[in-house]
Amino acid sequence: xxxxxxxxxxxLDVAEAAVLQKGFGGTSIEELIVETGITKxxxxxxxxxxxxxxxxxxxxxxxxxxxxxxxxxxxxxxxMDDPLQSFLLxxxxxxxxxxxxxxxxxxxxxxxxxxxxxLFDREIQETNRNAVLAWRRRFGRMFREIMEVYTPxxxxxxxxxxxMVSSVLEGGxxxxxxxxxxNTLAEQVLMLRTFVKMLFLPAIESxxxxxxxxxxxxxxxxxxxx
Amino acid sequence: xxxxxxxxxxxLDVAEAAVLQKGFGGTSIEELIVETGITKxxxxxxxxxxxxxxxxxxxxxxxxxxxxxxxxxxxxxxxMDDPLQSFLLxxxxxxxxxxxxxxxxxxxxxxxxxxxxxLFDREIQETNRNAVLAWRRRFGRMFREIMEVYTPxxxxxxxxxxxMVSSVLEGGxxxxxxxxxxNTLAEQVLMLRTFVKMLFLPAIESxxxxxxxxxxxxxxxxxxxx
DNA sequence: TGAAAACTGTACCGTGGGTACAGGAGGGGC
DNA sequence: GCCCCTCCTGTACCCACGGTACAGTTTTCA
Numbered sequence: 001x002x003x004x005x006x007x008x009x010x011x012l013d014v015a016e017a018a019v020l021q022k023g024f025g026g027t028s029i030e031e032l033i034v035e036t037g038i039t040k041x042x043x044x045x046x047x048x049x050x051x052x053x054x055x056x057x058x059x060x061x062x063x064x065x066x067x068x069x070x071x072x073x074x075x076x077x078x079x080m081d082d083p084l085q086s087f088l089l090x091x092x093x094x095x096x097x098x099x100x101x102x103x104x105x106x107x108x109x110x111x112x113x114x115x116x117x118x119l120f121d122r123e124i125q126e127t128n129r130n131a132v133l134a135w136r137r138r139f140g141r142m143f144r145e146i147m148e149v150y151t152p153x154x155x156x157x158x159x160x161x162x163x164m165v166s167s168v169l170e171g172g173x174x175x176x177x178x179x180x181x182x183n184t185l186a187e188q189v190l191m192l193r194t195f196v197k198m199l200f201l202p203a204i205e206s207x208x209x210x211x212x213x214x215x216x217x218x219x220x221x222x223x224x225x226x
Numbered sequence: 227x228x229x230x231x232x233x234x235x236x237x238l239d240v241a242e243a244a245v246l247q248k249g250f251g252g253t254s255i256e257e258l259i260v261e262t263g264i265t266k267x268x269x270x271x272x273x274x275x276x277x278x279x280x281x282x283x284x285x286x287x288x289x290x291x292x293x294x295x296x297x298x299x300x301x302x303x304x305x306m307d308d309p310l311q312s313f314l315l316x317x318x319x320x321x322x323x324x325x326x327x328x329x330x331x332x333x334x335x336x337x338x339x340x341x342x343x344x345l346f347d348r349e350i351q352e353t354n355r356n357a358v359l360a361w362r363r364r365f366g367r368m369f370r371e372i373m374e375v376y377t378p379x380x381x382x383x384x385x386x387x388x389x390m391v392s393s394v395l396e397g398g399x400x401x402x403x404x405x406x407x408x409n410t411l412a413e414q415v416l417m418l419r420t421f422v423k424m425l426f427l428p429a430i431e432s433x434x435x436x437x438x439x440x441x442x443x444x445x446x447x448x449x450x451x452x
Numbered sequence: 453t454g455a456a457a458a459c460t461g462t463a464c465c466g467t468g469g470g471t472a473c474a475g476g477a478g479g480g481g482c
Numbered sequence: 483g484c485c486c487c488t489c490c491t492g493t494a495c496c497c498a499c500g501g502t503a504c505a506g507t508t509t510t511c512a
Contacts, residue, residue, distance in 0.1 A: 003457080003458065003459095003509075003510070007458080007459085020341070021344040022251070022342060022344045022345050023249045023250070023251050023252075023341055023342045023345075024249070024251065024252070025248070025249050025250065025251020025252040025253075026249075026250070026251040026342055026344070026345045027251075028498080028499060028500085029499075029500065029501090030498080030499065030500090038459080038460090039459075039460055039461075040460095040461095040500095040501090041459070041460060041461070041462095041504095042458075042459055042460070044501075044502085045457095045458065045459060046458090046459095048501095049500080049501070050500070050501090107341060110400070110404060111337070111341060111400045112341050113404075114400050114403050114404045115246070115249055115333060115337060115338050115341055115400075115403075116248060116249045116252055118247040118248045118252070119248050119249075119252045128404050129404055129405055129406065131404075132401055132404045132405055133405070153424060154420050154423070154424060156417070156420065157413070160410075160413045160414070160416075160417055161417065163398075163401055163410060163413070163414060163417075164394070164414060164417050164418075166397065166401055167393070167394050167397030167398045167400075167401055167414050168390070168393050168394060168397055169397065170396065170397035170400045170401065171392065171393030171394055171395065171396035171397030171398070171400075172389075172393045172397070174336070174337045174340050174341075174393075174396040174397075174400075175358055175389055175392055175393055175396065177340050177341075178336065178339075178340045178354050178355055178357075178358045179355055179358055179359070180355065184386075184389060187383070187386045187389070188386070188389060188390060188393050190386075191382070191386055191387065191389075191390050192390075194380050194382065194425075195421045195424075197380070198379060198380060198421075198424050198425065199420075199424065229478090229479095229488080229489070229490095233489080233490085254467080254468055254469085255468075255469065255470090256467080256468065256469090264490075264491090265490075265491050265492075266469095266470090266491095266492095267473095267490070267491060267492075267493095268489080268490055268491070270470075270471085271488095271489065271490060272489095272490095274470095275469080275470070276469070276470090453512105454511105454512095455510105455511100455512095456509105456510085456511090456512100457508100457509080457510070457511095458507100458508080458509070458510085459506105459507080459508070459509085460505105460506080460507070460508090461504105461505090461506080461507095462503100462504095462505090462506105463502100463503090463504095464501105464502080464503085465500100465501085465502080465503105466499105466500090466501090467498105467499085467500085467501105468497105468498085468499085468500105469496100469497090469498085469499100470495105470496085470497090470498105471494100471495080471496080471497105472493100472494085472495085472496105473492100473493090473494090474491100474492085474493090475490105475491080475492085475493105476489100476490085476491075476492100477488105477489085477490080477491095478487100478488090478489085478490100479486105479487090479488085479489105480485100480486090480487090480488105481484105481485090481486090481487105482483100482484085482485085482486105
């Protein structure tokens with residue numbers, strides 16, 4: 001039982017890398033079994049067909065993705081008490097993590113599935129949709145918390161704001177991969193951070209404003225701390 | 227000569243729709259010739275292999291894409307004299323155009339190629355890279371013009387800012403397609419517009435602005451003008 | 453030690469990408 | 483009226499890949 005899981009995971013590891021580079025249609029089962037070091041029969045013992053492989057791949061990817069966001073933003077939450085500062089720190093940590101990926105971000109499976117949709121069954125499409133909705137809820141929750149304390153400079157819909165985080169990440173990955181510039185993704189995340197900062201931290205300067213708001217958030221020194 | 231081009235374009239039309247839904251690997255030549263109403267030999271008369279089809283598809287897509295941006299932003303330029311107002315109008319027009327697409331945005335071929343890269347030759351990858359660089363130059367040019375008149379509230383790199391436009395578009399497409407919510411893409415573009423607006427149109431209202439640069443950040447009340 | 457789990461090996465099928473030609477319809481230029 | 487060129491059709495064939503079927507073998511662990 002343990003051995004089986006191990007092999008299964010090895011297949012998934014190899015498959016994930018291949019699929020992110022070549023898409024599902026471009027990845028052959030043949031190459032997966034060669035690289036994993038098993039036989040075709042062995043492969044079909046673990047996954048009854050390619051669709052089932054995709055399902056397992058996507059679920060594992062989403063779980064891992066969620067875990068990373070959990071870690072980063074809960075760490076940021078521990079370090080900063082203020083929800084906005086905590087979120088801004090989270091974005092900074094995220095951008096650092098992305099910048100440290102040795103070969104750049106390998107790609108997002110959600111996007112891969114999105115551009116392959118019609119060949120998968122409803123279940124996978126629903127899983128993918130739910131993953132994006134989970135991002136919306138995650139970041140939406142954070143922005144709602146922020147909005148309990150801060151008033152945005154411009155009127156914004158919380159869900160749309162939350163989606164902006166996902167958009168910039170997905171788009172940043174595409175740009176980074178296409179340009180073969182690993183940094184681009186990290187830079188885009190920092191750009192998003194600038195957006196959020198500007199949206200909630202009014203430029204001011206004017207102490208008149210802050211006083212009336214029964215909260216004064218002060219930051220010292222240059223404008224680019226976490 | 228005219229007849230040939232016509233057939234070729236029909237193949238490309240069918241292929242583009244199919245590829246955006248199922249990826250290159252998921253699109254069979256068989257289905258293309260059935261839907262186009264030609265024979266296999268006919269297909270290979272126009273394209274010597276799938277790679278050449280991809281090349282033609284990508285080039286046509288990019289050309290069309292550029293044409294659309296040219297139209298939108300030059301129209302905006304005609305209507306507004308100020309570079310910032312013109313750009314903001316352009317984003318508005320773009321979001322309206324995207325919102326009016328009957329079945330939502332069909333997907334971006336640049337992203338499709340990006341997630342399929344390894345199976346194409348260097349030429350296609352370079353074409354794709356150049357398309358993204360062209361976006362960077364296009365929007366970068368616009369932001370540089372804006373910056374001759376306006377000073378951004380936060381220090382930003384022009385190229386990174388330009389890339390933000392591409393990121394939000396690419397990411398918005400992925401979200402929109404995955405969620406099956408056509409509006410999401412248009413909303414994301416408007417969100418980006420909000421970002422640009424905030425970045426260049428200083429908050430306003432306090433003539434005291436910048437009194438003290440070693441600042442006190444407060445939160446202001448309702449502040450939702452352009 | 454024995455049953456279940458985790459495979460291997462072999463053989464076979466259909467589909468799809470691709471090649472190789474041979475030939476035919478239709479139009480334009482001479 | 484003929485010829486040539488473009489734009490195809492038809493046929494036949496090859497290999498890679500996804501997938502099935504199933505019999506047999508090794509490994510694991512209770």
